[in-house]
Amino acid sequence: MKKQPLILLTNDDGITAPGLRTLVKVMNTIGEVVVVAPDSPQSAMGHAITVNDTLYCKKEYIDDGPQTEYSTSGTPADCVKLAVNEILKRKPDLCVSGINHGSNASINVIYSGTMSAAVEAGIEGIPSVGFSMCDYSWNANFKSCEKFIKIISKELLAKSNKKNIILNVNFPKISAGKNYKGVKICRQAKSYWKETFDKRKNPNGRKYYWLTGEFINLDKEKDSDQWALNNGYISVVPIMYDMTSYSEIDDIAKWNLNG
Amino acid sequence: MKKQPLILLTNDDGITAPGLRTLVKVMNTIGEVVVVAPDSPQSAMGHAITVNDTLYCKKEYIDDGPQTEYSTSGTPADCVKLAVNEILKRKPDLCVSGINHGSNASINVIYSGTMSAAVEAGIEGIPSVGFSMCDYSWNANFKSCEKFIKIISKELLAKSNKKNIILNVNFPKISAGKNYKGVKICRQAKSYWKETFDKRKNPNGRKYYWLTGEFINLDKEKDSDQWALNNGYISVVPIMYDMTSYSEIDDIAKWNLNG
Numbered sequence: 119m120k121k122q123p124l125i126l127l128t129n130d131d132g133i134t135a136p137g138l139r140t141l142v143k144v145m146n147t148i149g150e151v152v153v154v155a156p157d158s159p160q161s162a163m164g165h166a167i168t169v170n171d172t173l174y175c176k177k178e179y180i181d182d183g184p185q186t187e188y189s190t191s192g193t194p195a196d197c198v199k200l201a202v203n204e205i206l207k208r209k210p211d212l213c214v215s216g217i218n219h220g221s222n223a224s225i226n227v228i229y230s231g232t233m234s235a236a237v238e239a240g241i242e243g244i245p246s247v248g249f250s251m252c253d254y255s256w257n258a259n260f261k262s263c264e265k266f267i268k269i270i271s272k273e274l275l276a277k278s279n280k281k282n283i284i285l286n287v288n289f290p291k292i293s294a295g296k297n298y299k300g301v302k303i304c305r306q307a308k309s310y311w312k313e314t315f316d317k318r319k320n321p322n323g324r325k326y327y328w329l330t331g332e333f334i335n336l337d338k339e340k341d342s343d344q345w346a347l348n349n350g351y352i353s354v355v356p357i358m359y360d361m362t363s364y365s366e367i368d369d370i371a372k373w374n375l376n377g
Numbered sequence: 378m379k380k381q382p383l384i385l386l387t388n389d390d391g392i393t394a395p396g397l398r399t400l401v402k403v404m405n406t407i408g409e410v411v412v413v414a415p416d417s418p419q420s421a422m423g424h425a426i427t428v429n430d431t432l433y434c435k436k437e438y439i440d441d442g443p444q445t446e447y448s449t450s451g452t453p454a455d456c457v458k459l460a461v462n463e464i465l466k467r468k469p470d471l472c473v474s475g476i477n478h479g480s481n482a483s484i485n486v487i488y489s490g491t492m493s494a495a496v497e498a499g500i501e502g503i504p505s506v507g508f509s510m511c512d513y514s515w516n517a518n519f520k521s522c523e524k525f526i527k528i529i530s531k532e533l534l535a536k537s538n539k540k541n542i543i544l545n546v547n548f549p550k551i552s553a554g555k556n557y558k559g560v561k562i563c564r565q566a567k568s569y570w571k572e573t574f575d576k577r578k579n580p581n582g583r584k585y586y587w588l589t590g591e592f593i594n595l596d597k598e599k600d601s602d603q604w605a606l607n608n609g610y611i612s613v614v615p616i617m618y619d620m621t622s623y624s625e626i627d628d629i630a631k632w633n634l635n636g
Contacts, residue, residue: 165423165487173586203572227620228424241569269636277632301634305621310500313462327432356625361486362564363617370615373536375560377528
């Protein structure tokens with residue numbers, strides 16, 4: 119019998135989030151599933167890791183599926199590090215993070231706990247993918263995603279050849295009964311959040327803020343992930359963690375920095 | 378009289394950290410300084426932002442310098458967002474983050490709170506630089522950095538032309554009385570952390586972990602930041618926040634993802 123692929127699942131919304139439960143169901147049809155996920159929501163954690171605090175890890179029994187599950191007190195990146203170094207008996211063949219409740223397309227990838235887990239797996243040499251749904255609702259309809267999650271994950275297992283390919287996959291919000299227009303391989307759209315701070319006073323009269331904001335898309339090009347999502351396509355962006363801006367190296371080398 | 382440049386300072390080690398106090402001293406000689414920094418250490422926070430919690434902000438009087446200072450309960454990226462949207466009267470001409478107590482070269486840039494502040498400023502269209510010292514000691518000798526911090530910051534003010542150039546600058550640890558070999562413009566070295574989890578039991582007998590690790594440099598090339606630092610040079614890496622792996626787009630476009 120052919121050995122089943124070992125698939126590590128995680129997320130940033132916490133181990134009981136409906137998005138992760140959908141992933142568990144789909145991934146159980148592809149391989150041996152181990153879930154290592156935060157015990158509470160960790161949204162917008164970026165690539166945080168826990169270096170100045172203790173980490174707890176607990177075996178969980180959430181449903182009667184064949185998967186093994188652990189919750190941790192850490193961030194999504196911590197979960198991957200713990201899984202690879204302490205929990206799993208061998209290196210996983212694939213790491214899948216999500217399904218995030220909310221978009222991780224365009225600039226959101228920078229703030230994303232979901233994608234930090236996928237990137238951490240990539241750094242560890244594991245092919246990985248983060249799935250996100252452009253719908254912040256806890257009761258988002260993940261049914262429509264299932265077919266594509268299975269296709270993309272199987273293709274990643276077949277093609278990645280243990281290279282550290284990292285995919286950022288976002289599903290547009292579609293109405294019930296409608297279909298996605300298809301899958302588009304894209305680049306990260308140029309965009310930013312225009313912040314507004316909602317100012318309030320606590321019961322003791324001390325001022326505090328809530329961070330809110332408006333998403334500004336600066337990119338109208340058809341090869342961007344935001345265009346794909348706005349037009350009903352599933353966006354797939356290959357991700358790297360080399361943040362060097364190569365195009366600026368020669369320019370800055372001409373600056374007089376040696377005094 | 379020519380208007381002084383407005384310089385925003387922040388860090389991830391907290392507003393009282395010696396590295397930031399060194400920056401305040403140097404930057405007061407270049408422009409009008411406003412500090413907006415975390416009220417407690419935020420190391421390894423990655424690009425976290427506070428979306429599910431309140432943010433507090435307090436005016437601080439730490440020394441008798443001409444700068445204005447605020448501490449916040451947020452992350453380094455929160456500090457930049459709060460400064461730009463709530464505290465500063467105009468967009469700053471430069472954002473300087475650091476001096477971090479510890480390296481942010483090579484893969485460390487991904488986990489770095491110091492660099493997340495610089496990247497956040499870049500996203501907001503502000504030229505920025507993060508300075509880090511490859512010495513984790515709270516009493517690291519920052520004296521040797523001062524000259525280069527001034528040169529690099531002034532050059533960034535002169536050359537960046539309000540473009541969002543982001544620099545990741547790391548200082549090697551050098552012995553007292555020694556000099557740096559110079560400044561080298563580099564790319565991010567290929568590297569990773571090989572984790573070890575230190576397992577302990579709390580007073581109630583419950584197992585917990587401390588994340589520790591060994592830094593593994595896979596990159597021996599002379600154009601990498603790690604080579605520069607290992608050989609006594611100050612490393613300068615221009616940073617971008619487009620995480621698209623462009624070289625993989627064509628390959629993945631050939632995969633069969635539409636089912």
